[in-house]
Amino acid sequence: MKRALITGITGQDGLYLSELLLSKGYEVYGLIRGQNNPKAELVRSVVPDVKLLNGDITDLSSLIRAFSEAQPDEVYNLGAISFVAYSWENARLTSDVTGIGVLNVLEATRLYAGQDLSKVRFYQASSSEMFGKVQDVPQRESTLLWPRSPYGVAKVYGHYMTINYRESYGMHASSGILFNHESPRRGPEFVTRKITQAVARIALGLQDGIALGNLDAKRDWGFAGDYVEAMWLMLQQEQADDYVVATGETHSIREFLEVAFAHVGIDDWEGKVTQDPRFFRPAEVDLLIGDPTKAREQLGWQPKVGFDDLVRMMLDSDLAQQKELAGR
Numbered sequence: 109m110k111r112a113l114i115t116g117i118t119g120q121d122g123l124y125l126s127e128l129l130l131s132k133g134y135e136v137y138g139l140i141r142g143q144n145n146p147k148a149e150l151v152r153s154v155v156p157d158v159k160l161l162n163g164d165i166t167d168l169s170s171l172i173r174a175f176s177e178a179q180p181d182e183v184y185n186l187g188a189i190s191f192v193a194y195s196w197e198n199a200r201l202t203s204d205v206t207g208i209g210v211l212n213v214l215e216a217t218r219l220y221a222g223q224d225l226s227k228v229r230f231y232q233a234s235s236s237e238m239f240g241k242v243q244d245v246p247q248r249e250s251t252l253l254w255p256r257s258p259y260g261v262a263k264v265y266g267h268y269m270t271i272n273y274r275e276s277y278g279m280h281a282s283s284g285i286l287f288n289h290e291s292p293r294r295g296p297e298f299v300t301r302k303i304t305q306a307v308a309r310i311a312l313g314l315q316d317g318i319a320l321g322n323l324d325a326k327r328d329w330g331f332a333g334d335y336v337e338a339m340w341l342m343l344q345q346e347q348a349d350d351y352v353v354a355t356g357e358t359h360s361i362r363e364f365l366e367v368a369f370a371h372v373g374i375d376d377w378e379g380k381v382t383q384d385p386r387f388f389r390p391a392e393v394d395l396l397i398g399d400p401t402k403a404r405e406q407l408g409w410q411p412k413v414g415f416d417d418l419v420r421m422m423l424d425s426d427l428a429q430q431k432e433l434a435g436r
């Protein structure tokens with residue numbers, strides 16, 4: 109039985125990845141941070157077979173203890189402060205967690221492996237946010253990185269540190285450059301879930317409108333459940349490498365709104381959406397579209413859920429959730 113250790117177990121990717129690994133017969137350990145973490149209950153209820161270990165990616169000695177308990181064959185570093193807008197207000201903290209945290213997990217992996225680096229494989233959750241002011245369209249593995257937020261800068265650090273551990277020590281360390289990936293488990297601070305939650309409430313007569321920021325930014329949105337499969341596939345390869353994971357399609361926030369409102373039968377939605385300067389960013393990533401050719405050819409990976417179906421899946425889930433809340 110293979111053993112995996114996941115940091116960032118409480119996020120949507122941590123939950124989907126746990127489900128995938130458990131279905132493959134892995135013993136799964138999840139690192140959970142802080143005293144009385146309110147999300148621990150969520151993990152226990154969604155994936156009760158995951159064993160939770162206390163630790164923090166900013167605290168190397170806690171990682172060393174977690175490694176010695178989990179004895180992992182595979183390590184998935186998904187832990188990060190992941191909300192881009194927040195990273196301007198907390199740039200130092202974001203750098204410590206999202207950037208230096210990667211170094212800590214790499215170092216814990218190296219110390220745990222000791223002389224036998226072949227005993228463990230490492231995955232780093234890199235991000236399309238590293239492309240920022242895009243230097244190629246579409247973006248691929250070789251595209252010059254030009255991050256536009258403290259979060260993006262921290263992710264670039266983690267990405268290159270992962271490559272550096274691979275090249276310096278011969279560690280099986282791979283980096284997945286994942287474009288935006290969403291699901292009903294996405295936090296409501298991100299634009300997709302913010303929209304589906306609000307549209308569900310508007311359709312049910314619980315709310316009148318929604319305030320958003322820039323509606324013209326374009327993202328390459330996929331389904332998180334598909335993307336965790338790419339993570340796993342990377343660690344099954346003989347050689348570690350870096351891969352873009354994306355759908356190869358891009359859509360604006362406006363198009364997302366269009367599909368969401370259409371799904372609940374509202375055509376004249378423009379009057380229900382206001383733009384609020386609070387939700388604009390100091391520097392925007394205007395366009396993201398990934399080229400997933402390498403992942404398709406080398407990993408045999410392909411996304412299964414398309415854009416329209418993703419929007420509808422999230423909205424249906426929010427409709428059910430809002431109805432339940434309203435009925436209580």
Ligand code: F7E
Nearest residue numbers: 190192235236237287288297298299300320321322325387
């Ligand atoms: O913003 C625009 C906003 O916060 C998407 C994270 O998982 O993916 C995610 O980062 C776009 C931006 O995600 C609102 O300006 C408009 O252009 O959903 P988001 P993100 O910043 O793309 C990458 C790959 C990651 O790695 C990150 O961890 O939507 N936008 N109005 C808005 N965004 C938000 N949040 N709220 C608004 O009201």
